[in-house]
Amino acid sequence: MKTDPFDVVVVGGGPGGYVAAIRATQLGLRTALVEKAELGGVCLNWGCIPTKALLRSADVLRLLRKADQFGIKVSSPAPDLQAMVARSRGVSAQLQRGVVHLMKKNGITVFNGHARLADKGLLRIMGSTGESEIAAKHIVLATGARARVLPGLSTSPDSVWYYREALTPSHLPKRLLVIGAGAIGIEFASFYHAMGVQVDVVELADRVLPTEDAEISEFVGRELQAQGMTLHLGSGVAQTQRRGDKWEVQLSGANGKRLEVDVVLVAAGIVGNVENLGLEGTRVKVEKSHIVADGYGSTGEPGVYAIGDVAGAPCLAHKASHEAIVCIEKIAGQNPRPIDAHRVSACTYSHPQVAHVGLTEQQARAAGRAIRIGKFPFAANGKAIAMGETGGFVKVVFDDVTGELIGAHMVGEEVTELIHGYAVAIELETTEAELMHTIFPHPTQSEAMHEAVLSAYGRALHS
Known part of the structure; x- marks a missing residue:
């Protein structure tokens, strides 16, 4: 079965793929999306979201174990593993239903099955009900990645x-x-x-x-x-x-x-999902299991694009979503700015949490830049002390010639909710003078961000 040509067909329904499809319809492009598993991709179903749900359970358990420090009596808190897992799966299911709704709301045609390039501008879909072919002026590959399997360690639910x-x-x-x-x-x-x-x-x-x-x-x-x-x-x-x-x-x-x-x-680590996509005979180049694409998602094959994890590092959901927007806007004839990987923030939801954006101190020095470093500990932050979470610090890296903020790094309680402030500052090419003049609210952990800036110039007030 063949359908009338689409303007855009997106292969993969993860945070890169479904965002690409939505943006394409917003710009008036007739759009389809092909997904062989669950909409939302690995991130929503088996990655970012369910892990954060489990980690939230761990945070609650840790807090209960030290409740006496806050004047609260709790007897012997213990984990209920299956209840935690059930909650985690429920959170993912709720969000997955949300993506299904967004596809319907935006009028996006969704095909369930595995897609591969059959010819120029043509995709063959192998689904549970058989094969079909759809034509498209532009094909966006957003097939993601999977865990790297080590020799001798095949998956076993027990071990x-x-x-x-x-x-x-x-x-x-x-x-x-x-x-x-x-x-x-x-x-x-x-x-x-x-x-x-x-x-x-x-x-x-x-x-x-x-x-x-x-x-x-x-x-x-x-x-x-x-x-x-x-x-x-x-x-x-x-x-x-x-x-x-x-x-x-x-x-x-x-x-x-x-x-x-x-x-x-x-x-x-991970490997890109590049197998059985019909890339043979095309000018699409694959290096180390990832498709080579430029800043707009264009590959070596005209009309074929790659975004998200399949296009390589940094392998982050928010990077994939933004790449999707850049790619589709370029297809639509607009003039988007390609992503600068150094302006993509990243978070680790460990205990303690970690977040960063921009260059590390080591990267800046290796590039030969004259820099200023500022640091401020949460042990000197009033809100952190009140919360009983004083471990960690904020570190900033400035270009000593221009005063531009070029890197920011944090470790401590809920720093993943703070890093966006520095991400905005780096995107705006903010200098130390503007950050010093910014008034941060009291009492908040964000004050440590301000103090770290002051520290870089010998002006910290509380350390």
Whole structure:
């Protein structure tokens, strides 16, 4: 079956794909979307949203355990794992229904099935009811990415978890090994440790969260160890062997320890979903499992675009959504500004939380820039003291020649809700003078953001 040509067909219904479809209809383009699984993609169904629901449960549990510090008597709070998982799945389901509603509201034709390029401007869809073909002037690939599977560690609901299994556990292991100390690995480590699980984390780099500013990473590493986690940094997994109901894991590196764990949770990066898309014979280029695209999502093949995780780092839902808008507006003949990756903020919802935007101190120095650094601890912030959450700090990086804010980094309670302030400032190319003149409300944690700016110029008032 063939339909009349669409102006735009989007392949993939995640935060890049469904936003692309909505923006296309807003601009008057006849639009279709093809999705083989749930609308909302991995982020909404198996990533960003359900993990944050679980982590919220962990936060509540931590707070209850120290309720006596706030003058509240609570007896023996304990986790109900299945209730937590059920709530997490319910949150995702609610939002997934919202995306379905948005497709109907915007008049977007949705096809359920797997799409591949069949010819120029033609897609073949393999669905549960058979095959069909649809034509489009522009095809946007937003097929996302999936967890990297390590050799010898195939998925097992009882003993080897990737993100899907970690989100829907049937039991709590006594001892858990997390492979990978990036954002995903550290978030899951934080959740399971809060549940009372003995957690080991192995990471090839010499610090956790290795893409963060070094001072932030070092602080998080110390905090995780103080909480009781065991970190194996500068180490890899040399060998794994299943013995009975345990995994024996031999680590590589200087320490080369041998561990015995109940469950292995793999968080060793992602690979783009580029298989079976019909890219063979086209000028679409794939490098390291990701489609090569320019700042507007254009690939080497005219009329074919790629956005989101399938187009490479940074692999973040909000980056995918903004790429979608840029791509569609370019298709519609507008003149959008391409994304600057250094202006994309990123958050890790571990305990403590981490957030950043812009350059790290190390990146700025490596680029040869003269810089000023400012820092301010939450231990000197009134709101943080009142909340009983004084760990962490705010760090800012300024260009010493122009005064422009070029980087901001935070670690501490709910800093993921603060970073947008610096993201706006960096987008506006704000200088220290404008930030100093900005009046931050009292008492809030955001005052630490102001004090960090003052600190860079020797003017901090409360430290």
